[in-house]
Amino acid sequence: MYNTRAYSAASATSPLASSRINRRDPGERDVQIEILFCGICHSDLHLARNEWSKVMPTVYPVVPGHEIVGRVTTVGSAVTKFRPGDLAAVGCLVDSDRSCPHCQTGNEQACRNQVLTYNSPDRHLGGVTYGGYSDSIVVDEHFVLRVPATLDLAGAAPLLCAGITTYSPMRHWGVGKGKKVGVVGLGGLGHMAVKFGRAFDAHVVVFTTSPGKRDDALRLGADEVVVSRNADEMKKHAGSFDFILDAVSADHDINAYLNLLARDGNLTLVGAPEKPLSVASFALIMARRSLSGSNIGGIAETQEMLDFCGTHNITADVEVIPIQKVNEAYERMLKGNVKYRFAIDMASLRVE
Numbered sequence: 001m002y003n004t005r006a007y008s009a010a011s012a013t014s015p016l017a018s019s020r021i022n023r024r025d026p027g028e029r030d031v032q033i034e035i036l037f038c039g040i041c042h043s044d045l046h047l048a049r050n051e052w053s054k055v056m057p058t059v060y061p062v063v064p065g066h067e068i069v070g071r072v073t074t075v076g077s078a079v080t081k082f083r084p085g086d087l088a089a090v091g092c093l094v095d096s097d098r099s100c101p102h103c104q105t106g107n108e109q110a111c112r113n114q115v116l117t118y119n120s121p122d123r124h125l126g127g128v129t130y131g132g133y134s135d136s137i138v139v140d141e142h143f144v145l146r147v148p149a150t151l152d153l154a155g156a157a158p159l160l161c162a163g164i165t166t167y168s169p170m171r172h173w174g175v176g177k178g179k180k181v182g183v184v185g186l187g188g189l190g191h192m193a194v195k196f197g198r199a200f201d202a203h204v205v206v207f208t209t210s211p212g213k214r215d216d217a218l219r220l221g222a223d224e225v226v227v228s229r230n231a232d233e234m235k236k237h238a239g240s241f242d243f244i245l246d247a248v249s250a251d252h253d254i255n256a257y258l259n260l261l262a263r264d265g266n267l268t269l270v271g272a273p274e275k276p277l278s279v280a281s282f283a284l285i286m287a288r289r290s291l292s293g294s295n296i297g298g299i300a301e302t303q304e305m306l307d308f309c310g311t312h313n314i315t316a317d318v319e320v321i322p323i324q325k326v327n328e329a330y331e332r333m334l335k336g337n338v339k340y341r342f343a344i345d346m347a348s349l350r351v352e
């Protein structure tokens with residue numbers, strides 16, 4: 001066991017602050033990574049503030065962060081995929097049972113015994129796992145990803161959650177040429193969905209509550225932008241979408257979007273607001289529409305997504321910040337004032 005630097009929240013109402021945490025010494029299948037960049041996901045904020053208390057109550061202190069990119073410092077004797085000095089990445093999962101039907105089909109994101117990167121029981125040290133707002137992390141090599149060397153590292157970090165969370169359902173629902181696809185909420189996830197929609201050659205329409213994001217949405221690859229508070233603009237798209245990805249972090253009317261689906265169209269929720277959303281049955285039944293959800297993606301698909309991003313030179317648009325600005329970043333994220341993901345430069349932690 002060794003002791004390292006981190007930023008943690010001591011309670012649902014405390015700001016994140018500098019602290020120390022313990023990590024396990026690397027075992028024979030482990031990779032130890034010096035963290036270079038960690039993205040800030042809205043889930044970090046939901047969990048730091050215990051907003052998902054009914055589903056996964058937060059254990060304090062919590063060290064958030066699951067969009068991790070860094071450099072390998074040590075590998076265990078049985079590690080085959082990585083060597084010291086390699087670039088490496090870790091997303092939302094650091095372990096699972098590896099034996100259930102989900103794990104055996106590469107769907108670790110659905111494993112009932114999955115271990116999340118933070119706020120999950122730690123099988124090695126007891127207590128809970130600690131995330132990427134820290135100096136280093138030790139992870140079993142099965143859950144460590146390779147980062148294409150051509151990608152900007154700060155922009156690559158958000159691929160580990162925002163990237164896979166949008167890539168996976170878009171692939172699952174067949175987003176591609178000839179499909180009309182909506183993206184609701186132009187935040188960290190939403191802006192990645194726009195980039196993937198473009199790369200998959202679909203017709204992409206962004207729905208935003210922020211009229212000021214219109215030009216950015218077009219620059220990111222959208223074909224059309226709808227300001228969702230404008231009922232006339234919304235009406236024009238009634239019954240026309242094959243697929244809509246909803247990446248909104250707060251309460252909103254999903255029926256307005258269900259009504260935009262064509263017959264047999266699907267709306268997939270990836271956003272995880274604190275309170276339940278209400279669904280009007282008639283928005284679904286008249287046109288055999290479906291509503292579903294999606295949670296990140298499996299390890300193999302995460303690697304596929306990273307490789308796809310390497311080939312197509314896709315990264316997140318990031319604002320790089322020192323860790324000392326993390327609390328300010330949370331407040332800005334709540335206001336939708338981030339273009340379009342914060343990435344923490346972890347060198348800032350080492351000078352504390």
Ligand SMILES: NC(=O)c1ccc[n+]([C@@H]2O[C@H](COP(=O)([O-])OP(=O)(O)OC[C@H]3O[C@@H](n4cnc5c(N)ncnc54)[C@H](OP(=O)(O)O)[C@@H]3O)[C@@H](O)[C@H]2O)c1
Nearest residue numbers: 042043185186187188189208209210249250271272295296
């Ligand atoms: N399913 C998964 O595996 C998974 C993975 C990661 C994150 N998530 C969840 O996905 C959600 C989005 O995460 P994120 O990191 O992309 O967050 P984010 O960067 O804060 O983006 C959320 C966007 O939602 C829109 N929005 C915010 N409040 C709204 C409101 N009251 N009404 C309508 N629209 C609103 C805003 O877009 P506009 O300004 O364009 O309206 C905002 O930029 C969070 O709930 C997060 O926990 C789920």
Ligand SMILES: [Zn+2]
Nearest residue numbers: 041043161162
């Ligand atoms: Zn996330």
Ligand SMILES: [Zn+2]
Nearest residue numbers: 098100103111
């Ligand atoms: Zn499993």
